[in-house]
Amino acid sequence: MEYTILGSTDLKVSRIGLGAWQFSNTWGVTDYEKAKEILAKAFELGINLVDTAMIYGRGMSEQFIGKALKDLGVKRDDVVISTKIPGEFLAYNDVFKAVDRSLKRLQTDYIDLLQVHWPPCWHNHPTCEYMKALERLVVLGKVDYIGLSDFPVELAEAARYCLSRIDIEVLQIRYNLVERQAEKELIPYAEENDMSILAWSPLAKGAVLGKYTLEDIEKFQDVRSNDPLFKKENYEQIIELANLVKQMAEKYEKTPAQIALNWLIGYSDVIIPIPGAKNPQQVEDNAGAVGWRLNYDDWRLLDEASKKLRITYVTW
Ligand SMILES: NC(=O)c1ccc[n+]([C@@H]2O[C@H](COP(=O)([O-])OP(=O)(O)OC[C@H]3O[C@@H](n4cnc5c(N)ncnc54)[C@H](OP(=O)(O)O)[C@@H]3O)[C@@H](O)[C@H]2O)c1
Structure with missing residues (x-):
């Protein structure tokens, strides 16, 4: 496994993470023993x-x-747990x-x-109200670092303005070979500000494979039945x-998932893909996306092919 440093911290994290949305009805891994096997394989591979x-x-x-x-x-100490608080839970007291x-569930x-x-989006909590609650959690030692998921740059700026003792270390965003909107503003912003990008749906929910x-x-009966990527x-x-x-x-004697993830990490050293896996084999496969690199010409071929896509989200 390759490792990198999270944002401006000294926290060492694997260059490929494990997404755990799969442990839900949405994706279907609802048997604890199966989830445990997936996690065990991830830890075994570094x-x-x-x-989550x-x-x-x-x-x-x-x-x-x-x-x-x-x-x-x-x-x-050997594991870095990344979790997220929903936009509905952001009233000051609700954050705590x-x-x-969450701490109880995570033991x-x-x-x-x-x-x-x-x-x-629809509860109108002032940005500084919840950002100050997050900062207090860091000061009180319940949280080490904070980040923002699915925030545009303008709102990330506003959120950072509310903080006095700490800064945002991570932006979590959708980023894969099919959906590259983040390259316009968010990735350059993270690069400029010493933040890491946790790239979600890095396999485009399997579409790119x-x-x-x-x-x-x-x-499809799961989350993909409504995903625009899977419309004809x-x-x-x-x-x-x-x-x-x-x-x-x-050509590389790798798997499609390894190629797709390797392309992402080749784009920028701030990017950390967090692919979800439904079995230990997929974890092993995804872990093999690092330790080597696509050569420049092949990276560019994929770049050009992906830029030709004309994806629409207006599917009804
Ligand atoms: N912040 C956010 O708003 C947000 C949103 C979405 C996701 N996330 C996070 O990002 C993580 C990953 O995103 P995602 O789950 O949406 O999509 P993804 O990682 O792009 O795709 C995951 C799916 O691809 C298939 N797959 C995974 N590895 C594979 C391999 N090596 N070979 C073949 N198929 C493979 C599996 O589905 P099948 O086996 O059914 O094909 C798996 O469920 C989530 O677990 C979650 O932690 C965050």
């Missing part, structure tokens, strides 16, 4: 960054992680209440990285990109 959220399975994901850490005998519950007395999951047929995508007009284009990913995989 992945020390686990990304209070909302994943309404606490199920955090609960599974907390229990697995105990059952597997993982030392607390939500974090207390720990501190959170390494707490992110605001999304801006409070070309593992599903047009018939498969019509049968988009997916037909993505299949072409996936074919190139597969060709590269053959």
Whole structure:
């Protein structure tokens, strides 16, 4: 495993993390033993960054992680837990209440990285109200570092303005070979400000791997049934990109997932992909995305092919 430093901290994190949204009904890993096997494989391979959220399975994901850490005998210092507080829980007192519950589910007395999951779109909580609550949690030792998920640059700036003792260390954003909007503002902003980017859906929820047929995508029952990437007009284009990913995989004797993730880390050293996995084999596969690099010409070929995509989110 390769390691990097999170933001401006001295915290060492694996260059590939593990996304734990999969431990929920949304993705289907609802059996604790299965989740434990996935986590065990990640730790065995040197992945020390686990990304969860209070909302994943309404606490199920955090609960599974907390229990697995105990059952597997993982030392607390050896794992970096990244969790997120939903935009609905951002009233000042609610921030503390939500974090207390999260700590209980995670069976720990501190959170390494707490992110605001999304801006409070419809509750009108003033930005400084919740940012000051997060800062207080750091001062009180319940949280080590904070971050923002799905925030535009303007709002990240406003949020940082509210802080007096600490800064934002992480932006968590959607970033994959198909969806590259973050390259316009968010990634340059993170690079300029010494922040890490946790790249979510780094495999475009599997779309970029070309593992599903047009018939498969019509049968999806999980979160992908409503995802615009899996609508025919988009997916037909993505299949072409996936074919190139597969060709590269053959050339490098790697897997499509390893090619897709390696391309992301090649884009910038601030990017840390957090792929989700539904079994230990996928974890192992994803962990093999580091320790080597695509050469410049091949990186560019994928770059050009991905730039040709014309994805639309207006699918109804
Ligand atoms: N902050 C946010 O708003 C936000 C939003 C979304 C996600 N996230 C975080 O980001 C993490 C990852 O994103 P994601 O789960 O949306 O999508 P993803 O990582 O792009 O895709 C995950 C899916 O791809 C398939 N897969 C994974 N590894 C594979 C491999 N090596 N070979 C073949 N197939 C593989 C699996 O599905 P199948 O086996 O069914 O094909 C898996 O469930 C989440 O777990 C979560 O922690 C954050």
